[in-house]
Amino acid sequence: MKSRKIFHTFAVTALVAGICSCSYEEQPPKTTDSDSDYVLPAGEIPSAEETEIVNAARMEYEDATN
Amino acid sequence: MRKILYIFAACVLTACTNFLNVQPQGYVIPTTDEEFASVIETILRDIEGGEDEFIIGNMEKIIRLEGCADNLDANVKTGNNVPSYAGEEINSMQHKYRNAWPTVKDCNIVIENLEGRTGKTARGALSAAYAIKGAVYYNLIRDYCEPWDAGKESTQLGLPIVDRFDIEEMPARASLLETCQYAISLFDKALALDPQDKHFLFTEWVIKAFKAKMLFWMEDWDACEILCDDIMQNSGFRITPRAEYDAMINSEKAAKGEVIIRSHINDSSELDWYFSVVKKYLSSRPASAKFVRLFGDEPSKDVRYTSSLDRKRQNIKVTECKIRLSEILLMSAECACHKNRTDKALALVNQLRENRIEDVQPLTMATLPAVREGNLIKVDALGNDLTPLLQAIFDERQKELFIEGDRWFELKRNGRPEWWIVSNGLKYTTKEYLYTAPIYKTDVDINPEMKQNPGYEK
Numbered sequence: 001m002k003s004r005k006i007f008h009t010f011a012v013t014a015l016v017a018g019i020c021s022c023s024y025e026e027q028p029p030k031t032t033d034s035d036s037d038y039v040l041p042a043g044e045i046p047s048a049e050e051t052e053i054v055n056a057a058r059m060e061y062e063d064a065t066n
Numbered sequence: 067m068r069k070i071l072y073i074f075a076a077c078v079l080t081a082c083t084n085f086l087n088v089q090p091q092g093y094v095i096p097t098t099d100e101e102f103a104s105v106i107e108t109i110l111r112d113i114e115g116g117e118d119e120f121i122i123g124n125m126e127k128i129i130r131l132e133g134c135a136d137n138l139d140a141n142v143k144t145g146n147n148v149p150s151y152a153g154e155e156i157n158s159m160q161h162k163y164r165n166a167w168p169t170v171k172d173c174n175i176v177i178e179n180l181e182g183r184t185g186k187t188a189r190g191a192l193s194a195a196y197a198i199k200g201a202v203y204y205n206l207i208r209d210y211c212e213p214w215d216a217g218k219e220s221t222q223l224g225l226p227i228v229d230r231f232d233i234e235e236m237p238a239r240a241s242l243l244e245t246c247q248y249a250i251s252l253f254d255k256a257l258a259l260d261p262q263d264k265h266f267l268f269t270e271w272v273i274k275a276f277k278a279k280m281l282f283w284m285e286d287w288d289a290c291e292i293l294c295d296d297i298m299q300n301s302g303f304r305i306t307p308r309a310e311y312d313a314m315i316n317s318e319k320a321a322k323g324e325v326i327i328r329s330h331i332n333d334s335s336e337l338d339w340y341f342s343v344v345k346k347y348l349s350s351r352p353a354s355a356k357f358v359r360l361f362g363d364e365p366s367k368d369v370r371y372t373s374s375l376d377r378k379r380q381n382i383k384v385t386e387c388k389i390r391l392s393e394i395l396l397m398s399a400e401c402a403c404h405k406n407r408t409d410k411a412l413a414l415v416n417q418l419r420e421n422r423i424e425d426v427q428p429l430t431m432a433t434l435p436a437v438r439e440g441n442l443i444k445v446d447a448l449g450n451d452l453t454p455l456l457q458a459i460f461d462e463r464q465k466e467l468f469i470e471g472d473r474w475f476e477l478k479r480n481g482r483p484e485w486w487i488v489s490n491g492l493k494y495t496t497k498e499y500l501y502t503a504p505i506y507k508t509d510v511d512i513n514p515e516m517k518q519n520p521g522y523e524k
Contacts, residue, residue, distance in 0.1 A: 061142045
């Protein structure tokens, strides 16, 4: 009878310890609305003057290196 | 019954041994001086093999920095695999922030375990750990903090100060002042150990060069000038003369002449095949006309031009990160200029030009060219208008450190000018906030105390 009590006590203790030690959460904490990337700035349509500057730079390069 | 009890107890207790065995299989938890030194040697091997991006830097870093700056002209030709402008790099930069911290973690483990040990190996590794950690902080400060704003440095955002290895700690960002002072303290601790062993790369003059660069970023002109002069007078390095410049700057692997430290001095990297391709990427975008005009009417007289560009204005300079005595000289000149010691600043500029340009006449205050209208940099680090002398220092710096990843930080340090490029028919503007990269977004999402840099909120 005594040994049976010891066995039951031991079994319950092992069970409780086992269940408690299972609480470790392996997943890192996350927020539900998180996204890992930022949205990149959008490009704009260059004005005629800006396009002219770019074309002039390309022309200058062609003239200087050919 | 007792037998069953014994068997049960034996099973439970035996099972615990595996649960408690935390040592990773196949790895050694370091205990001896040599084992801790090997942690540092792994980092040094990455520097020597060209893989390190966070201490000395490598080709990848140069591609990013030069792609985002204005020395190369994205309007003429975007090129292959070179970022068009800084906005493209937002997400890769936040991931690089995360990737830098494991080096700090490794240094902390070495520091915590080797502090107080007196053996030669222990002191060498400990000094290198302090210096490497300081260098990582220096690079993170330049990338992820706004430029030093005198008077506001106590409230500007710095970085988390991670002094000890603690896996559960989630420190918030300290102020910029505290972070810079922390980096300086790391260099001082490294220097206090009298680092002379070249095996650990970070010897006295390398650490002093990093400390000078940190002081320069902090606009501590007096302290920086003293340190730069110490390096110039006592390190044994001399400005490489014109005749030896090409061999020095285009050395494939060796640190020659005035090079204090550089990346990729051997072929130990598994990525060497990749680096051989990366070199061609930078050549695919030509230098801008503005940059070429800095060399004057006879650019071929300047060895920096002939060693850096071909007739198509494409880069031919070896693309490796380095710290050279010329940079130290130019920092000293700018410090002297800010402290109104114009004679000294001019003398240093002339010293560099004599070693770079054939038959050059010394500049005087009277013959310095007037400040140009079209400069992208219009104000200095203090927000004052450029002077002819400061412009001359900036011009020499731009020519000297071309394709060494310097220009981007010069733009950031001196007013963060906004400018645009056109790529694939669309205009992209390098806005002021883009000079400061975002820290890792997940860190901000997880830790409510962690503040993101302006411009990147959601």
